[in-house]
Amino acid sequence: MTFEPIWGSIIAWYLFLAGLGGGAYVSAAFLRWRHPEAVAMIRIGRFIAPVTVVIGLCLLMFDATAGLQHPLRFALLLTNFGSVMTWGVVFLGAFTLLSLAGAGLSLAKRDVPWGLDIAAAAFGVCVAIYTGCLLGVCKTFPLWNNALLPILFLVSALSTGMAAVLVVAIVRHPEEFNRVGVFKKFHFVLPLVELLLVASLCFVTASNASPAGYESVMSLVAGEWSVVFWLLFIVVGLVGPTLLETWLLFFSPREFEESRKAHVISFASDAGVLVGGFVLRLLVLVAAVPITMVTPWL
Amino acid sequence: MSEHAMTRRSFLAGSAGVAAVAAAGGFMGFGAWQQAIAKEEEPPGRTEVVHTLCNACSSKCGYDAYVVDGKLTKLIADEAHPYAQGKICGRGYGYSQIAYSPDRLTDPLKRSADGSFEAISWDQALDEIGQKVREIVEKDGPQALAMVQDPRPSGKYYTKRFMNALGSPNVYTHGAACNLSKESGFTQAIGTGNFESDVERSKMTMFIGRSYADAIRPSSVAALQRAHENGAHIVLVDPRLSNSAAFADEWVPINPGTDLALILAMANVLIDQGLYDKAYVAANAVGFDEWAAAIAGLTPEWAAPITGIEASTIRRLATEFANAAPAASIEPSWRGAFGCSYRNSGETARALCLFNTLLGCWNQEGGALFTSGVSVGKLDPEKFPSTPKIEDAIIGSVEYPLALKSMGTNLYAAQMAKTGKIKGMFFYNSNMAAGYSNPAELASFLDRLKLMVVIDVQMSETAQLADYVLPECSFLERMELPEFVGGKTPVVTLRDQVLDVIHPNTLPSDQIFAKLAQACGVGEYFDFTVEELADAQLRTVGLSLEELREAGTIAFPEKAYSYGATPKWKTPTGKVQFASDACEKAGLPRCPVWMEPEVMPDARAGEFRLIGGKQAIHSHTQTANIEALMDITEEYGLDRAWINASVARDLGIEDGGLVVLHNELFDGPIRVKVTERLNPTAIYLPSHYGCSSKDQHTAYGVGLNVMDFVPFHIEPGYGGAMTQETVVKMQKAGE
């Protein structure tokens, strides 16, 4: 009997978009703190957050066919607080409401209270961590069942959230984009952290007591998924953006950094981060081998 | 549904729904809005219980079918049915869904000029068939008509009566591709086509090519298990380690096609060392000395390189048999290794009976038994007139004189279709076009027929070749004639009508043949209903249809078998024949001696013998279109070809990898199961797949049909299909 992944690309999109949304609002709050003058980018962050999260939630509901046929059942989601998913619903619900409020006030050119931004960003972090914990509590899959995964998903969420804000800013508000140096430096660091986390995840998982861990990692680095893993995730999603940004931030003259050409390169780098973010979720879902399928107990 | 069926045991399942709600209620206690979104419990329906006989294989086990509001629900196995003994197998549960198959035949079909089929009325179908039959009878005589059928309770009666009424003796079973060689070989030795090993009480039983756990009859599985628990020495002689291994002590992984050599060598040991039952042989046998002389040189050392089994093992097995005798036997097998597989199958069957005779085990506790049976007595000749006596012998009986007349060799009949000697053929419940060697060549033979009529429930490969296809209702929608089952205590049992007819233009076999007879001008032999005939048959044994309907299965304890009686050998000599004049006349040796299979695989040339065999969830090709069963096949890759692990390593083939099997007849891709459970000279392809009928949407295109690789040829003397006389080569796909 062969194993078919239980969750596929729809859930990967959901995990990606939810994390991205959380990260986007954290970006907005960070910008407000360190770059209060980047008004447009702050607004972009507040706006991206609820849009992506709501799209993600719609995908989730679409995937839950039994619920889709009986929508009232979704109300039952708040009945088991022992379930990570129930907590996720709480976080997602609170985050959606708060980020909608932030986006609404922002769009209406009204002042957004600091408290609202901080609360929304905090729930954004919760949402990002939740997407990792959702998988992390499943003992069946060594690739998921470890403490690194939620952290990895959080870092990836922040990275993709920031990248999303930057991508829009490059197109819509390049003048602001040029002035958010601290933000960009933080954003630059994240893929490096992610690299370390992914390497750790692979080493730890491969040494899991069950051969399923080894099988999962091997399918990523040398098996069925190796091309996607190395090309789309490591090269396009992590190493590529890091190299491009290293050059732009530290080795290119200031005039070039603000040129249109540099903006195109930045755009490509951030788009790469977004692709990598999605591919990460997808790979973690489809490459996970359950401990029951590699017959350690048989 | 008939009235009787309704009244057998009907009741309302009122408590069911209440229990369901109560059981599911453990977690309730939320608000009313939750109640509103919870699944509504359906009100309990009217339940009826009807006894039927499974149709998933020839065992036809009994079960009670539960019908709730007209829909089949549970199947509860019959404790009293001797084959079921309170259990039915995986196939049985799955095959019951044939009634609801979306691929059922619903109307009579006629082949159009362009090869497609069009639905026609019964009247038109019967008129046209009747006219063509009459033309053939007038021009070529009734000898030019033939029938092929896989016996079913009504079918075996009605097909024979229909053909005989027309004046034709040519009624064939599926035997040539099943157990013809075995039963015919047995008959040459012991005068009857079958016996039963008393496995459960034996001290030692050897199975050759048969697996109770893969071709399942629940009572046989139970007997094997009890034998194992009783400490019997169970030996599996098989190129493949079957699932019977669970209850076996020893696997003898013989080179396929060489079972005869093993039996002869074991016999040689018994004779050489004087370990056989001399008194029994002296009292019961003719030609023993002739055989002893003929196999004097066939020692274990001689057999070792042929069979691939060490001489010491053969010697040990023979000695163990001698020690266990008479509570020991070689089990009769069915299709397995020598039902129809090789050029030497009939001779293997003969040798097997002679070996058992050496053990003196006939009718001994734990040995080989001729159990009792009950048959129908004489019926009222007014109501059920006898059909005219037919002088001609069944076609093929001259060319294949050892083939049992009750089965015949339909392969030869098909060949006669090619020559024009046979002009019209009927097929009932038989998928000859897929289940026999070289379907392509067979199709070209059948193509020459002036009339080909197929009666079936689904569009089989055979139906695809027909001029007319007549739709039978499924076994659950028809009552059939009583089925008499022999055994330690013989019984009679009934397939009653469980469901109302689902597709209004389908008919049960008894009505189809009665209507065909009428259309062909011999309707006077069918002027009765199946109920009337069933009741009349039962009255000859002191029962009535009403009683049987009520009980489902009724035993005849007064006819129960008892150990010890010396069998009455029904051979021409009245003895166990170690030498047979009939075999000699048929061009075979008088005594069974070693006979090479027609082909042997040459390992150095990369050849393997292709062997088939059953899996527990399928019966030949007839269950492959059942969704629930095919789902198992696909989930577990059961259509894969088995190859030996060391062979796979040498060829660089991985488990699940794709290979191409090929020989001069056919080539096709298939995934492999790499296993330690197979003799390295063989490749095993399960016998259920490779459906080529596009109208069987579930089965179509899954796996390969082992028969596509087998040449069309006929076993000398016995008339079997020699279904494993073929070799194939294998290479990795894409190379």
Next chain:
Amino acid sequence: MARYGMLINTKKCIGCYACRTACQRQNDLLPDEAFIRFEEREEGAYPNVAVEHVPLQCMHCEDAPCASVCPTGAAHMGADGIVSVDQGRCIGCLYCMAACPYQVRSRNSQTGAVDKCRFCTVSSHENGTKMCSCVDACLTDARIFGDLDDPNSEISKAIVKEHATPLKGDLTRAKVYYVR
């Protein structure tokens, strides 16, 4: 209160799938919906080979991961120790399928809800079935169903006599015991 469990003796299992098709038939499941799955293991090398068939189904774990992750409370354990899925509460998020270490839950392709072995709680005592369908159907009586809390039950005695243990030790405190 009873605490139900099952014993499966793989030494008696011939891998015939009767338990699976009986379960489908008696519980009126869809053709592609199965509550029992199988793993097969070969040991040794030709010609010294042993085969083991291991049927797996819901283990009705005391620490049921499916119930703890189920966000709607559809997957839950009843007072008799039987883990159930309330079909009317399931949204089909498949979280329980991901959490189940034994991979024995399946999604109903028509309703989208997740289902699994019910120990035939609702149907076992009506319309002819005396017992869980798989137990009734097993050709070799490899299965025993009963009350683990009753020291005199057949299953309780067999567990001790045959040294039966759950498949994966204490992982989830499973109530299906195996003889292997």
